[in-house]
Amino acid sequence: MTDTAPALWTVSVSPHVKSGESVEKIMWTVVGCLIPPLILSIFIFGFQTLIITLITVASCVATEAVGQKLLHRPVTIRDGSAVITGMLLAYVIPPGVPYWMPVLGAVMAIYVAKLLLGGIGFNFFNPALIGRAFLVATFPVAMTSGWLAPIRDGSVFNYMGSGVDAVTTATPLFVLKHYGIAGVIEKFGSLSSIYGSFFVGWRPGCIGETSALLILIGGIFLIYKRYITWHTPLSMIVSIAFLTWVFGGETLFTGNPLLAVLSGGVMLGAFFMATDYVTSPSQPAGKIIFGLCIGALTVLIRLKGGYPEGVCYAILLMNPLTPAFEQWFGPKRFAPQKGVSK
Secondary structure, three states: OOOOOOOOOOOOOOOOOOOOOOHHHHHHHHHHHHHHHHHHHHHHHOOHHHHHHHHHHHHHHHHHHHHHHHOOOOOOHHHOHHHHHHHHHHHOOOOOOOOOHHHHHHHHHHHHHHHOOOOOOOOOOOHHHHHHHHHHHHOHHHHHHOOEOOOOOOOOOOOOOOOOOOOEOOOHHHHHHHHHHHHHHHHHOOHHHHHHHHHHOOOOOOOOOOOHHHHHHHHHHHHHOOOOOOHHHHHHHHHHHHHHHHHHHHOOOOOOHHHHHHOOOHHHHHHHHOOOOOOOOOOHHHHHHHHHHHHHHHHHHHHHOOOOOOHHHHHHHHHHHHHHHHHHHOOOOOOOOOOOOO
8 A cells, every 4th residue: 555545544542433412512501401490499399499409500610610620620610520520419409408408518519529539430429419428427317307398389489578588398208217117198289189299299398309200301301302211211210119119018108119119319310310321330130230239228228227318428438338349330342352362
């Protein structure tokens, strides 16, 4: 082949198969899917949910920009990853916490759990859940008592002008754990009305976790776009429902699988937390086992632990196992390995 002849092969580093998608496009699409639950939370709990979310997002973006400057790295706040972390952190915070508290959670989530570990793509824990776990450990009273009752008349101005800043209440999981299904019915109505209101999102809970309907719509859209797959969300939800049905009958949960799925952060965790690219397996079999294990740990914490919710810690406990899942369920190497004869 002469020097002027065209090259038959071009050798380059991976990836070798490319698409029109980008990190920025995926991240901002996820942000768009998270907007409807926020809008609903404003009508359910009041404008403080919007304020908390804006503070958390701004804190995450600022922490990432300052942290990357301090670490002498390119500032990449435009990719949307810090915005997603801020929104997810705000969504797993009670709507009645002080406004300064999410700032501390944002610093822990972005600077400690993300930047110090190498930045996007290198963190082995979900940053938003690390931020929440930090807040629960350092401010347990505020994080376990900052629940607000939904505004029953649907007016976002219900609390304002009445001389009452907010009406505190207990979450369905707290009532289930301490008073059983009878307590839930007494506080929230008949089971048929509970299923409907909980599915739509009219219940106490964290800012962005109450509406299973809106989270499900956003999750299905992400599956349609092939940004995530069904394996982890479905296996996690099925695991929680089945294990609650089997083992919950001897507890105050009374083995109600539908109530277990619609209460707490199951739906948000399944579609937007457990499917994080960096901290979850990439192969279908690994995703299914990953989701099943998260569901099992969630039910174990709920039924046997002192904390009524277990989604956050179940996901965090499974995150470090992702490299092992990648090794166990990853594609096999085609080339002969060292020391193996042909």
